[in-house]
């Protein structure tokens with residue numbers, strides 16, 4: 001028999017049947033296995049079948065099988081250099097012992113091993129690791145299934161407790177030395193993460209960010225892990241990029257782990273046999289907020305998510321106007337679009353209502369791009385000044401005292417709300433007396449009673465909200481002023497740049513009469529802090 005590559009393998013077929021192992025007679029009968037192997041060999045032009053060894057009635061959990069031993073002796077005498085089984089479970093059900101043969105003994109003896117149904121063929125692979133992977137899946141089917149279910153349950157419990165159980169840690173964090181389930185900040189990688197977010201806010205694309213990091217020689221996550229001496233433990237990390245890529249950057253920009261929030265169970269294997277990860281629906285994720293120290297402020301993270309969304313609507317020629325994607329028609333709420341005309345050699349840019357431009361009604365709302373950008377710059381500068389002043393005031397007072405005052409203020413509000421509820425209940429009760437005394441009619445009674453009841457319900461809703469807020473203040477979860485510090489570093493801007501717009505602005509509405517209205521990103525937070533500063537200064541005065 002001529003082989004394509006000039007090599008002909010002399011093969012032994014190995015057959016095994018055991019009722020103990022739950023083998024089904026029909027599918028795994030000796031005759032069936034024999035036929036299966038013979039069919040396979042007939043399709044190969046480099047294998048000759050020498051003879052078969054058959055262990056009937058012997059379990060696969062060990063290798064103390066008479067025919068198996070005879071086969072091994074014959075191989076050692078050099079009578080064959082290939083072993084073929086129908087599938088791995090015919091060879092053995094014990095992973096460690098089977099692995100020893102497949103990974104060590106057979107390669108040492110120069111024996112090619114083929115398990116037809118499991119696509120295992122050491123003659124087609126130069127890495128014995130590749131052979132062992134399918135092995136792990138099959139050995140003891142029911143055992144694997146039980147274990148898989150047990151582990152899944154255990155993982156879910158740990159996730160709920162906020163314990164980090166991922167096989168590897170996200171770039172920017174390390175596992176705590178004292179508690180390996182807790183995440184701690186890795187200063188070097190955390191700085192890189194911060195830089196990535198800053199660069200995104202400056203208007204860079206993910207590719208530009210990746211290029212910049214590579215140019216600076218900053219190791220990509222997989223590379224960094226290697227440098228730190230961490231081994232890959234997770235299958236899908238294999239083949240990870242050693243250089244930064246746009247995908248790697250996007251992965252970081254969209255990962256909420258950097259805000260201190262632990263989201264786990266986002267992906268899962270459908271069952272213990274299928275290795276491929278699938279996305280799980282969002283409501284099945286296990287999310288633990290404030291789980292660990294954040295690297296990125298919530299507000300910055302949110303701003304970046306907005307930027308990522310907006311990136312899809314940036315102009316085609318690559319020139320990004322600082323306000324692109326932020327302008328909306330004040331009347332029809334459609335996006336404004338940029339247009340330019342050339343008049344006596346000079347280009348004039350202007351924004352118009354997108355709906356009007358597309359011939360879908362509305363009016364032009366035309367606004368000179370230059371003038372609008374100038375006006376927005378002034379408004380942003382005024383806003384930065386305000387934020388800076390508020391921040392200085394709050395710093396003077398100290399964050400702790402501000403927290404104290406806020407809690408006190410909420411206490412007052414809660415107390416007032418409780419009184420309001422009691423008063424309204426009182427009025428409602430007295431209504432009946434008024435009805436009995438003939439002061440009001442039955443109709444009036446019904447209307448007024450309804451009104452008081454509604455008022456009480458509203459107050460109770462409000463009370464609940466206030467109590468929740470107070471809880472958050474006491475937990476130190478509100479009142480983070482860190483978003484303000486981002487603005488302090490800017491001072492007054494001399495020109496409008498996209499970074500500033502992205503950080504400060506949520507939306508800008510343009511009206512037909514050349515009015516415009518800016519919705520700032522942190523307006524609620526700023527307003528709240530100002531309110532408390534006012535309150536505190538009145539108390540002090």
Ligand SMILES: [Zn+2]
Nearest residue numbers: 329332353362
């Ligand atoms: Zn419009």
